[in-house]
Each structure stands twice: as structure tokens, then as C-alpha cells.
């Protein structure tokens with residue numbers, strides 16, 4: 001069985017962060033592991049408080065996993081502080097994981113800051129250069145490139161600028177712009193639009209976490225970058241289509257194990273002509 005490790009924050013409400021990542025890994029048939037960077041007291045409405053985990057414990061968690069278990073892919077989410085980002089960068093440098101999917105989480109759907117501003121330079125200088133792919137949304141990309149992104153041309157320019165920070169590829173998510181949620185993949189040479197259809201729901205808590213974890217799981221399972229992203233887009237679309245009316249705020253996406261796996265099985269059988 002392939003394995004994936006998420007390095008991210010805990011969401012007590014279960015919709016985003018570590019909890020969403022592990023659910024997405026399982027739905028893809030990948031063995032999930034976790035390094036917790038921060039504990040958030042959170043539900044579908046708000047983030048009430050955040051406790052950063054001591055950096056020595058973050059380092060220990062990373063070492064405990066890598067010293068014992070083969071890690072096929074790493075997904076990085078909420079890093080919270082500059083010292084946490086420094087610790088994650090230094091620890092990963094020792095193990096040099098081949099696949100790193102970075103979701104540069106900055107602000108929650110409810111507007112709570114999940115990354116302190118002095119951590120942005122560490123993210124840019126030390127974490128992004130080790131990423132196979134980074135998956136910013138529009139507001140996160142605007143912080144990383146220090147500019148406004150409104151059009152398709154702006155998205156292309158932002159991708160180029162972020163890729164030049166050292167990531168192998170960039171998936172700029174268009175969900176925060178008006179119109180269809182079309183994402184743009186740039187691998188350093190080719191631009192590919194990964195188009196979507198907007199689902200009208202408020203239940204989008206954890207969509208970014210889910211998408212990046214699905215990409216990590218697909219890469220762990222041996223998919224090419226473009227296949228990993230295209231399949232993950234199908235997965236997140238299904239997960240939003242069947243999102244859950246849980247809580248009073250932004251409800252979580254549904255990690256639709258049976259439907260997702262059945263859909264893949266039917267496709268396989270059709271290809272084989274069975």
C-alpha cells in the first residue's frame with residue numbers, strides 16, 4: 001500500500017486540516033500519517049483559538065515517521081508560524097521526500113489568519129523550493145506575488161512568478177474568482193486549464209485541504225502530475241456536490257468513498273470491455 005504524510009493543523013470540527021487530509025488519503029486507498037503543527041479549536045462557523053505545537057515535538061513527529069516508514073508523498077498545509085515553517089523545512093531537508101504537495105494555507109473560510117505574516121518569507125524561501133506542486137487560491141497567490149489577480153492573463157502571470165520561487169509546478173485555484181471555478185496548472189513550460197462547474201453551496205469548508213491531499217494521494221499512487229491534478233479535481237467536485245449539511249456555517253465536503261471508488265471501478269471495467 002502506498003503512503004502519504006500530512007504536515008498540517010488539526011481542525012476539531014473535522015472538515016479541514018489533518019482530518020480532511022486523512023479522510024481524502026483513505027478514500028484514495030492510501031495509508032495516511034500525520035504531523036500536527038497546530039491545534040485549532042474550530043467548527044464550521046469559526047476558529048476560536050489556536051495552539052501552536054512546540055517545534056521540538058514537530059521535529060520529533062517528522063523524524064519518528066521518516067525513520068521508520070516509507071513515505072511516498074508529503075502534503076503540507078497550515079504552518080501557522082515562522083518558527084514552525086523553519087522547523088518543517090529543516091526536518092524535511094534531511095529526508096528529501098520525492099513528492100511534496102504544498103497548500104499554502106493562510107486564512108480560514110471564516111476569515112481567521114492561520115499563517116502569521118512573518119512566516120510568508122520562510123514559506124517563499126524554504127518551503128516552496130522543495131515543492132513538487134503548490135496549490136494556492138487567489139488570495140494566497142496575491143500575497144505570494146504581491147499583486148492583484150482578476151483575469152486569466154493575471155493568473156498566468158502569477159503562475160510564472162510563483163513557479164520562479166522554485167516549485168516544480170503551480171496549480172492556481174480559480175474558485176475565489178467570479179464565474180466557473182477553473183484552475184490553472186503550470187509545470188514550468190505548459191499551461192493547462194483544469195475547468196470546473198460551480199456548485200452553489202455554502203458547504204466548502206476544507207475544499208483546498210481536500211484537493212491538495214487528493215493530488216498527493218494520486219501522486220503516491222503513481223499518477224503523472226497532470227493525471228493527479230485532473231483526478232483530484234474530479235474528486236473535489238464530487239466531494240462538494242455531496243457536501244454535508246453539518247453545523248451552522250460552512251459545512252464540510254463529503255469524502256465519498258463508495259461513489260468515488262465505484263465510479264473508478266466502473267470506468268476500469270468499461271475500458272476492459274466487461
Ligand SMILES: Nc1ncnc2c1ncn2[C@@H]1O[C@H](COP(=O)(O)OP(=O)(O)O)[C@@H](O)[C@H]1O
Nearest residue numbers: 137173174175176181196197198199207208211
Ligand atoms: N463552489 C464550488 N463549486 C465547484 N468547485 C469549487 C467551488 N469552490 C471551489 N471549488 C474548487 O475547489 C477546489 C478548492 O479550491 P478553493 O475553494 O479555492 O480552495 P481554498 O480552500 O484553498 O480556498 C478548486 O479546484 C476550486 O476550483
Ligand SMILES: Cc1ncc(COP(=O)(O)O)c(N)n1
Nearest residue numbers: 009010016017108109205206
Ligand atoms: C487546520 C486548518 N487547516 C486549513 C484550513 C483551511 O480550510 P478552509 O479554507 O476550508 O477554511 C482550516 N480552516 N483549518
